[in-house]
Amino acid sequence: MKIFITLASQELKRLWRDSTFQVLAVFLLLLSGYAIFSSTEQYGHAYTEHHALTDTARYMLQHQKPTSAHMAGHYGHIVFKPATFLQAIDPGVNAYTGTTVRLEAHRQNEAVFIPASGQSSLIRFGEFSFAMLLQVIFPLLILFTCYRSIIADRQNGTLRLLLCQGVSMRQLITARAAAYIAVYWTFLLLAALVYGLVFYMGQHEAGAGVLPRVFLLVFLYGLYYALLIALTVYLSARANSPSGLLVGLLAAWFIFTVIIPKTAANIGAQRTPLPTRVAFDQSIADDRKGGINGHDTRNERSQRFTDSVLRAHGVDSASQLPVKLGGLLMQADEDFNNYVYDKAITRISSIISAQNRVGAVSGFADPFMAVKNLSMAIAGTDMHHHYDFTKDVEDYRRVLIRDLNKLDAARVSEFKDSKGKLTQEYWDQVKDYRYESPALGWSLANYITEIIALFTWIVAVCLLIALTSNKIRIA
């Protein structure tokens, strides 16, 4: 243990004196500082804007023209995807998903106003965020700082001297790796601390469960860096030429961070293609044709529904019913549409999941993929969270429209005036939409493949070091 500590502390001292490391560390600190401050500022702006828009939509809902429950259903409501603190750290797919949903009767509108669709192709170079630094830049700096860790000793002839002192190659690799891991973990913890401070000074609502997610992000990247450092130090022990090793490591970095993610996404899309919008809209229109149309009482299914209601109440005409038939028909129409949309949307989301499965499995070949997907999941900015948001919005819409249809069906109600129009009291008691992110366990449960892939990599590297280090040729 003493040898281990000595080796590690010596490496830390050497690193501290290394001018390349000093330059890289300053560069890293500047970038991190910029990332932290700019992302929190952007989050603050998004947070304020979200609240302003939500308040405007709420005001418009409450102060709409006096109208019937049916017309209020057509007017609907507009809701917005909330800005979250964690999206400031890892924006994930947020730039490519809609942010605003119009809720109305008969239709399940998708989230619109995708930020990237109103921007130049500059966005395709990537969004600058702390996650970008953690996923792309830090690993590169790890390669730059660690690749000479043992090969330099081999070149200087000090490796043989070291091993003559009774130090095993395994000890040397683990001690050197531990020194680098300590440096990068300290940096990660510092960054998390600064993030927390800046954020709490900004006095924005963090939302429940942010802290454990931040810790888990630190843990995830800590593991990833430990993996990269151990592998780089091990390869440094094995390699004969520093420039050859550096070129090889840079090539691997490029393949892992740029080529594989792009290729996996494109293979997934080509293996399981999505239907065209025209085909999708046509399939919904076809399915709706056979259903109840609340606006067309002569429609065959609407007629059958009317007959069944009359029979159930034992009356001959709609005017004898205790409720208005129109409202019941509208809800029946709504239920049928929900069924049609659920079927169509489930098909689309299952195709998208199948496409993304290629990326998940590629985590076994490329740990970056596993880390990237897990990071988005922890930050709540992946596809599953977007689905959860749209599902939550849809549930809200169904309740909103169902309540309006109930009121439409009611002959008398405390929320209707003498002309059958909805009163202000009704709108005041309508709950506004509020989205709560799902629990952390739910977020991670969607990424079992990535978790297994990451642990497979860790175990494989540990075994590699444990079993083969002492067999490395010294000469």
Place this chain on the structure above:
Amino acid sequence: MTKYLTIWKYQAVLLLRNRFLVAGLLFLLVAGLFGARYGKHFVSQQEEMIYAVDTLQQQKTAYAIKEIKRRDTATLSLEEQQRFDDVMKYYQSAVAGAKTVVYRPGPFTSLSIGQKDNFPFYHEVSNNFRGADIYSTTSTDIQNPVKLLAGNFDLSFVIIYLFPLFIIALGYNVLSGEKENSTFTLLRIQGDVKRVLRHKLAFQASVLILLSVVINLAAFAINGISFRQEAVQMSAWLLITVIYIVFWFSLVYFIASLNRSSTTNALVLGGLWIILLLLVPSVIHRNVSDSHEKELVQTMFNQRGDYSKAYDLEPAQLADSFSSLRHPYPLAAMKDTGDGARRFYEGLMRSEIQIRFNNSMGKMVVESQAKEYARTLRLNWLNPVFAVQNAFNQVAGSEINNYHQYLAAAEAYQAERRYYLNNIAIQAKPFTLSDFLKVPEFGFRQSVVNLAEALRLLLPVIVLTLLLIITASLRRVIK
């Protein structure tokens, strides 16, 4: 001259002997061809969708013709004919007015997809304000956001991302390698070292340029781009590629002239790759971009009817508002005082005012996006890689300004079509089949990027390249 020919020959032999570099060249070739095939696949998918849209449009046209013929062949009494005309006047113009315009991929879109996969690529152009909005941002294709985030593996990606890496691999030890192999002294006694260095780099640049030409020509062939029709654009594309390659070689030349070790050169050039391709574009994006959500939401509120509508105007206000507009309607012809005609005139006026208002809301968003794009372009002096990507996208018609040009053309077309149809109705003429067949067609064509335009777009890159070459040439290489 013979001496420099020898340098080129020697470099060729060295290159062929280096298995890694030869494998790298082959990898670039394969990646380029894959990129070309990938782009072709993307465009064919979009064309499949456009085919479906065109088919629907043809069905609409056939339906409109059938309706007009039905009216023309019906045996009606004078009174019935009058009533029918009153109704059909609006109905037929609406039938004829419903038209879908398409933002088609250009011949080079497959080579540089840019933002083409992110923009809606067809819109309903309605004659009626109740119809769909030209500026609607609803996606016209179902997309997987994860794939959009990963980006496209098209030819421009291969040129922009992969070529520089290979240039670094070729040139990082162009001078330092001689020192490290102890051949520098031998080189010095041959004469001007800097000239030898330039010849070595010129040889490497020629190899890469030749490879890029081969890849580009193969990509043109794969995507069926005809030389006869697209010679100017092809030349512009090739010129952009060459300038980009020369830019990276000028960086290598500059770094080589700093007289550092091969490892330091590799580190610095690798760092520059990251800075120019990852950090600078993303930092600039962070500073100039906006989600435009605030403006976009206004269009949604408007679409829902939250803002005052033209049909809320009193008749006197309506007449005032309409007369303040610039339009080609023959007001003198609007003289029928009958109830039906009055309703029609009012409807037309309300529709005209409302369409213009709706479009002004949409244009507000577009203007805000255009300003953002202009800010981005102004920063191209710091962001040379985006200048190159933007130039490729201009040739391909896949950048945001190209989309805005299409939207402007769609709006102009909407107005032209509306005026044509409404003029017939105002003059109380029966809407004949011949009138229908004369309805204007949408003919948007992307502006062509010629060599001069390509050079203008790449001005920051050219100036930076020249500065690097001049600075490197002025430095003393021999120490």
